[in-house]
Amino acid sequence: MSRLVVVSNRVPNPRATQPQAGGLSVALSGALKRRGGMWFGWDGQLSQGPVSRPRIEQADGIDYATLPLSRADYDDFYLGYSNAVIWPVFHFNLGAMDYQRSHSEGYARVNALFADALTPLLEPDDTLWVHDYHLMPLARELRERGVRQRIGFFLHIPFPDYDVLRAMPGHRQLLEDLCRFDLLGFQTENDRHAFEESASLAVGALVHEPGRLRHRNRELRTGVYPVGVDVDELADVSQRTLTAPRVRRLLDGLGERDLIIGVDRLDYSKGLEQRFRAFETLLQDYAHRRGHTVLMQIASPSRSSISEYADLRQRLEGLTGHINGTYADLDWAPIHYLNKTFARGSLMGLYRAARVGLVTPLRDGMNLVAKEYVSSQDPENPGVLVLSELAGAAAELEAAVLVNPYDLDSIAAGVNTALAMPLPERRRRHAQMMDVLRANAIDVWEARFMADLTGPAESAD
Known part of the structure; x- marks a missing residue:
C-alpha cells in the first residue's frame, strides 16, 4: 500500500x-x-x-x-x-x-x-x-x-x-x-x-x-x-456529557423552557444576524413562545483582525441587547449569546438537551454542526433540526425543517413548527436522517x- x-x-x-x-x-x-x-x-x-x-x-x-x-x-x-x-x-x-x-x-x-x-x-x-x-x-x-x-x-x-x-x-x-x-x-x-x-x-x-x-x-x-461524522461516537459522547456539570447547570437554569441552540464560527457566511432577527420575529408573531423559549448562540471567535468579522461581532452584541431589552422578563432572557469556544464534549451534551438545532448559513459547503446535532439526539425523544436550504447538508438531510436563510418569516415559522412537532413525527424524521448519516459517515x-x-x-x- x-x-x-x-x-x-x-x-x-x-x-x-x-x-x-x-x-x-x-x-x-x-x-x-x-x-x-x-x-x-x-x-x-x-x-x-x-x-x-x-x-x-x-x-x-x-x-x-x-x-x-x-x-x-x-x-x-x-x-x-x-x-x-x-x-x-x-x-x-x-x-x-x-x-x-x-x-x-x-x-x-x-x-x-x-x-x-x-x-x-x-x-x-x-x-x-x-x-x-x-x-x-x-x-x-x-x-x-x-x-x-x-x-x-x-x-x-x-x-x-x-x-x-x-x-x-x-x-x-x-x-x-x-x-x-x-x-x-x-x-x-x-x-x-x-x-x-x-x-x-x-x-x-x-x-x-x-x-x-x-x-x-x-x-x-x-x-x-x-x-x-462519526455517528456512533457522537451519540455516545452526547449521552455521557448530558450529565456533565456545565450542561446540568444550563438545564437547571432553563427549567421547563425550550432550548434552541446555534453553534458557529463568528463568520458572515453563517447568517447569524438573520438568525437573531428571525428569533425576534418568532417572539413577535408567536407570542406564546415568549417566556418559554431560549436561543443559545455560541459563536467562536474567528479572524478578528479582518474588519468584517469585528464589525459582525459588534452588530450581534447590539442585536442581543436590543432583543433582550425588548422581550426579557425578570426570570427570562430570550437570547444567551456567547462569543467564545467550548470543548467539543460540552457541545454534544448541549445538542442533546436542545429541542431545536438552528443551522441557517447563507451559504455553506456542508456544515457538520447540522450532522452533529442530529447524531447527538436521543432517538426516543429527539429534537428537530431547522436547516438552511443553502447549506450543503440540506442535500442529504431532507427530513430536517428546511428554511430560506434570508427569509426571517420562513425561519421563525420553521422554528415554531419544530417546537410544536409531535413526538412520532420527530422520531420518524430523526430516524430517516440517521440512516443517511450512517450511509455517509466520515x-x-x-x-x-x-x-x-x-x-x-x-x-x-
Whole structure:
C-alpha cells in the first residue's frame, strides 16, 4: 500500500494533550495511521522570516511535517487572498471581497514555499491528498518541480457559479491550477457542476461527461464526496456529557423552557444576524413562545483582525441587547449569546438537551454542526433540526425543517413548527436522517475518495 501524504493549511499539534477538535482531523489521522504516511502544512506559528525546511515530528506512526509562516505571508496568504478574496467569493458574497495585488502574490508565494518544502520529502509511490481553498495552486507547483505522483484535492467550501467566480481577480489561473490535480472532490453535485461549467467556459476544459474532463492534453476526474461524522461516537459522547456539570447547570437554569441552540464560527457566511432577527420575529408573531423559549448562540471567535468579522461581532452584541431589552422578563432572557469556544464534549451534551438545532448559513459547503446535532439526539425523544436550504447538508438531510436563510418569516415559522412537532413525527424524521448519516459517515467519505484517487490511472502529467 502506498504511503498517504495529507497536505492542509493547518496541521494538528501532535503534542496536544486535549482530544482533536473535529471529526475531520480524527478521520484524516485514522487514514494516515492505517496507510502510514505524513501530514504536511502550517504549524499555526509565525516566524521572523521565511523558513524553508519543515520540522518533522512523529506521533502514533504519523510523520508531522510543519512550517511556520512569516508575518507577511500570514497577512497576504491567509488573511489576504485566502480569506478576504477566495472565502467571500466562494460563499457568494462579492461585497466582502477585498482584493489587493500583494495578497495574490502572497498566495502564490506560500504555495510555492509549500511545494519547495514538500517535494524533497516525497517518496516515489506516495499518494497526495490536498485539502481546501488555501492550496488550489499546489498541484501545479509540485508538477513544475517534477512530482508525478497521484494528487487529489478536496474542497470543503462551496464552489460558486461562474457568473460569481468571474468577478474574482485571478480566477482563470486558479481554474488552470485545479486542472493539474488528478481528482477533484466536492461536497455536493451543485459544486461539482459549477466547477465543470467554469472550467469549460473560462479555460476551455472539455467535459466528456459529468466527472470526466480533459484540459491541455491531460485527463482529470471530479467526484461528489459529502463529508460525514462519526455517528456512533457522537451519540455516545452526547449521552455521557448530558450529565456533565456545565450542561446540568444550563438545564437547571432553563427549567421547563425550550432550548434552541446555534453553534458557529463568528463568520458572515453563517447568517447569524438573520438568525437573531428571525428569533425576534418568532417572539413577535408567536407570542406564546415568549417566556418559554431560549436561543443559545455560541459563536467562536474567528479572524478578528479582518474588519468584517469585528464589525459582525459588534452588530450581534447590539442585536442581543436590543432583543433582550425588548422581550426579557425578570426570570427570562430570550437570547444567551456567547462569543467564545467550548470543548467539543460540552457541545454534544448541549445538542442533546436542545429541542431545536438552528443551522441557517447563507451559504455553506456542508456544515457538520447540522450532522452533529442530529447524531447527538436521543432517538426516543429527539429534537428537530431547522436547516438552511443553502447549506450543503440540506442535500442529504431532507427530513430536517428546511428554511430560506434570508427569509426571517420562513425561519421563525420553521422554528415554531419544530417546537410544536409531535413526538412520532420527530422520531420518524430523526430516524430517516440517521440512516443517511450512517450511509455517509466520515470513514465512508475517506474510503470513497481514496478508492477513486488510487484507482486505475487515466493519464500522466
